[in-house]
Amino acid sequence: MLKEFVEERAAGVLTTTGIPRVxxxxxxxxxxxxxxIYQPLVSLILQGEKRLLIGSEVMNYTAGQTFIASVALPVIGEIVHASAKGPYLAVRLTFDRAMIADLLLDDPGPAVSSDTPSFCVSHASDRLIDAWFRMLSLMEQPDEIAVMAPLLEREILFRLLRGPQGAVLRQVASIDDRFSQIRNALLRLRKDYATTFHVDELASASNMSPSAFQRRFKTSTGLSPIQYQKRIRLYEARGMLFARPGDVAAVALAVGYESLSQFTREYARMFGSPPARDVRNLRATSPVGPPGYGEPLLG
Incomplete structure (x- = not known):
């Protein structure tokens, strides 16, 4: 029922529903x-299949499964199964940290292990799917959105907290230093991605030893801090080049590279072709164009 409802109302690649963050x-x-760069979010696939590369981990998820992320994650993805008769369909909710924190006051749940990753895939329960359906049904009653959407969002979050992805979701609003300090480090790296940093500085600011900081960081993101910054730089560069093709040297400098040859080499290693050729191919073949910076297009 939810799949049919969504398919009838999907207009193009991305459909805004009028419901906040859905x-x-x-x-x-x-x-x-x-x-x-996926922001903290949950997505539910209703039809088709998607594959994600996060760090060195490859994750496939398909109809009836949800993907959840508790921190900003550099991701490469592909739609594996989709056709005109059977399109890939998904719904997505970007998290409101304050709402999750409020829910945790009433239902704190068990402590979250420091070994818990910041992303996972799991099957959606019938109750969770039902809550999604009632949330999306507000598209037919827009005058009810202001009152009902926050209540239904709380229910979706509650179902997630009570399910197998609860430990990951708790990280979004956790006040535990292990998670809040990593969140702060991620924010700094995303904001100042073009600035050179030293891991010892980030570790000190996070009140961790360098080894503990690197271990916790990689558990959360699947990447080391240096790898994370490099991906942010290259992802941003690709989006900039898509918007301004031909300005490779200026883009390399803008994202923090002092050497054009190093930028070209690392770009080709990441995306399979040198910058100019990659962007030329991308403009010719991409069905959707680049997402806005920090805005996941197909979560």
Whole structure:
């Protein structure tokens, strides 16, 4: 029922629903996607299949499964199964940290292990899918959104907290230093991605030893701090070059590279082709264009 409801209302690749932070996604053919920075979110696939590369981990998820992320993650994805008759369909909710924190006051749940990663895939329960359906049904009653959407969002979050992804979701609003300090480090790296940093500085600011900081950081993101910054730089560069093709040297400098040859080498290693050729191919073949910076297009 939810799949049919969503498919009837999906207009193009991305459909804004009028419900705060809730979107519908539809793709009609298998495709590689732009590298993206996923903000903390949950997405539920209703039809089709998606593959994500996060760090060195490859994750597939399909109809009836949810993907959840508690921190900003550099991700490369592809739609594996989709067609005009059976399009990839998904719904997505970007998290409101304050709402999750409020829920945790009433239902704190068990302590979260420092070994818990910041992302996972799991099957959605019938109760969770039902809550999603009632949330999306507000598209037919827009005058009820202001009152009902926050209540239904709380229910979706509550179902997630009580399910197998609860430990990951608790990280979004956790006041535990292990998670809050990593969140702060991620914010700094995303904001100042073009600035050179030393791991010891980040570790000191996080009140951790360098080894403990690196271990916790990689558990959260699947990447070392240096790898994380490099991906942010290259993802941002690709989006900039898509908007301003031909200005490779200026873009390399803007994202923090002092050497054009190093930038070109690392760009080609990440995306399979040198910058100019990659962007030329991308502009010719991409069905969707680049997402806005920090805005996951096909979560």
């Amino acid at each position: 979107d519908i996604l539809k793709v009609t053919e298998p495709t590689e996607l732009f590298p993206e």
